[in-house]
Amino acid sequence: xQLQESGPGLxxxxxxLSLTCxxxxxxxxxxxxxxxxxxxxxxxxxxxxxxxxxSGSTMYNPSLKSRVTISVDTSKNxxxxxxxxxxxxxxxxxxxxxVVVAGLFFDYWGQGALVTVSS
Amino acid sequence: QSVLTQPPSLSGAPxxxxxxxxTGSISNVGAGYGVHWYxxxxxxxxxxxxxxxxxxxxxxxxxxxxSKSGTSASLAITGLQAEDEADxxxxxxDSSLSGVVFGGGTKLxxx
Numbered sequence: 001x002q003l004q005e006s007g008p009g010l011x012x013x014x015x016x017l018s019l020t021c022x023x024x025x026x027x028x029x030x031x032x033x034x035x036x037x038x039x040x041x042x043x044x045x046x047x048x049x050x051x052x053x054x055s056g057s058t059m060y061n062p063s064l065k066s067r068v069t070i071s072v073d074t075s076k077n078x079x080x081x082x083x084x085x086x087x088x089x090x091x092x093x094x095x096x097x098x099v100v101v102a103g104l105f106f107d108y109w110g111q112g113a114l115v116t117v118s119s
Numbered sequence: 120q121s122v123l124t125q126p127p128s129l130s131g132a133p134x135x136x137x138x139x140x141x142t143g144s145i146s147n148v149g150a151g152y153g154v155h156w157y158x159x160x161x162x163x164x165x166x167x168x169x170x171x172x173x174x175x176x177x178x179x180x181x182x183x184x185x186s187k188s189g190t191s192a193s194l195a196i197t198g199l200q201a202e203d204e205a206d207x208x209x210x211x212x213d214s215s216l217s218g219v220v221f222g223g224g225t226k227l228x229x230x
Binding site: 020027036045046047048051059061062095099100103105106109110111114 | 176216218223
């Protein structure tokens with residue numbers, strides 16, 4: 001299984017950050033997995049942004065919930081992240097990852113995409 | 120402030136054993152949710168080295184082991200090697216937050 005993030009590396013303040021994760025080597029429709037976005041500011045820890053099931057059901061981090069939308073496109077084996085009204089505090093490496101439903105842990109990760117919020 | 124507490128840094132000499140602790144509460148580790156550990160080498164994505172408290176994925180050396188008791192968990196690395204120098208994060212699920220939570224990470228230095 002491989003995951004690959006794609007999207008703009010630079011976003012202006014107040015705009016919307018958009019990233020897509022393409023999954024290969026496995027089906028995003030599998031009942032055994034969720035699909036998640038995690039971010040990591042430089043030199044800091046990991047923060048789970050949210051997750052989505054292939055059915056479209058989502059769960060978001062309460063601290064980001066008002067600004068986050070995660071969606072899935074099973075026909076393309078992709079899922080996406082939109083984070084609105086970004087500020088410099090949203091500058092981070094954004095990872096997509098597969099979540100094992102049975103244990104709620106991340107077994108496969110993308111390589112990460114650095115997104116910088118700056119004018 | 121992370122929900123799970125880890126020491127910021129640890130060090131050990133080659134061949135030694137180190138233990139990285141992860142302290143939670145009754146709404147996460149103490150509630151029976153599994154604790155998972157990730158190794159993050161510089162410039163790379165995290166990689167799971169222990170899942171479900173003590174299970175090792177295929178390909179992870181048996182020098183890595185995990186345990187859990189009460190509201191705390193621990194990652195042990197024996198026979199420390201230079202290649203083990205990395206950041207290590209613990210992770211669990213929190214019922215009061217209804218979401219996945221991470222520790223702040225421990226930077227392991229091999230002397």
